[in-house]
Amino acid sequence: MTTEDNSSLETATFGAGCFWCVEAVFENIDGVQAVESGYMGGQVKDPTYREICTGTTGHAEVTRIEFDPAVVSYETLLDWLWRSHDPTTLNRQGADRGTQYRSAIFYHSEAQRQAAELSKAAALAEFAQPIVTEITAAETFYPAEAYHQDYYRLNQSAPYCQMVIRPKLNKLALE
Numbered sequence: 084m085t086t087e088d089n090s091s092l093e094t095a096t097f098g099a100g101c102f103w104c105v106e107a108v109f110e111n112i113d114g115v116q117a118v119e120s121g122y123m124g125g126q127v128k129d130p131t132y133r134e135i136c137t138g139t140t141g142h143a144e145v146t147r148i149e150f151d152p153a154v155v156s157y158e159t160l161l162d163w164l165w166r167s168h169d170p171t172t173l174n175r176q177g178a179d180r181g182t183q184y185r186s187a188i189f190y191h192s193e194a195q196r197q198a199a200e201l202s203k204a205a206a207l208a209e210f211a212q213p214i215v216t217e218i219t220a221a222e223t224f225y226p227a228e229a230y231h232q233d234y235y236r237l238n239q240s241a242p243y244c245q246m247v248i249r250p251k252l253n254k255l256a257l258e
Contacts (some may be wrong), residue, residue, distance in 0.1 A: 084126035091245050092116055093152050096123060096221050098143035098187035100176025104144040107235035107248050108167045110131040114155025119147045120227040120234070123189055132228055138181040141254065145189065149223050161202040164188070167255060171212035177247065186216040189200055
C-alpha cells in the first residue's frame with residue numbers, strides 16, 4: 084500500500100483497542116495507502132510496547148492511516164471506525180483492558196475535528212450505551228516496534244489472529 088506521490092495524501096489517527104485489529108481493518112479499505120501501528124497521547128517520549136502495557140504512560144495504541152481523500156473521505160474512515168469496534172466501552176476492547184486500549188480519534192486539522200464530532204453525534208443512534216470515544220488533537224506519533232507492523236498479514240495463523248482479527252474482518256466483509 085504505497086504510492087509514488089504522497090503530496091495529496093491526508094492522515095487519520097485512530098485508537099480502537101489493539102492496533103493489530105485496527106491495522107487489519109484499514110489495510111482493506113480502498114483509498115488507504117499506508118497503515119502504521121504506534122502510540123499517541125501519553126507523557127513518555129519514545130515509549131516501548133512494554134511501557135505502554137503498564138498503562139502508566141498515558142499513550143493509546145493507535146493506527147496512523149495515510150489515505151487519498153480523492154478515493155476515500157475522512158468521514159468514510161470514521162464510519163469504518165465506528166463499525167469496527169465498540170466505542171461504548173471505556174478503556175477496553177474485548178479481553179484487552181487498560182487505558183492503552185481506549186477509543187480515540189486524534190484529529191490532524193480543524194476540519195477533521197469537526198467531522199469527528201459530527202460523526203460521533205450521528206453514531207450515537209447506533210449504540211445502546213453512550214459513546215466514550217475521546218476526540219483529541221493529534222500529538223507526536225511514535226511508531227510501534229517492527230514486529231507489530233502488518234501483524235495480521237504476517238501472522239495469520241497466530242491464535243490472536245484466528246480468534247479475534249479474522250472474525251472481525253469476516254463480520255465487516257473485509258475478508
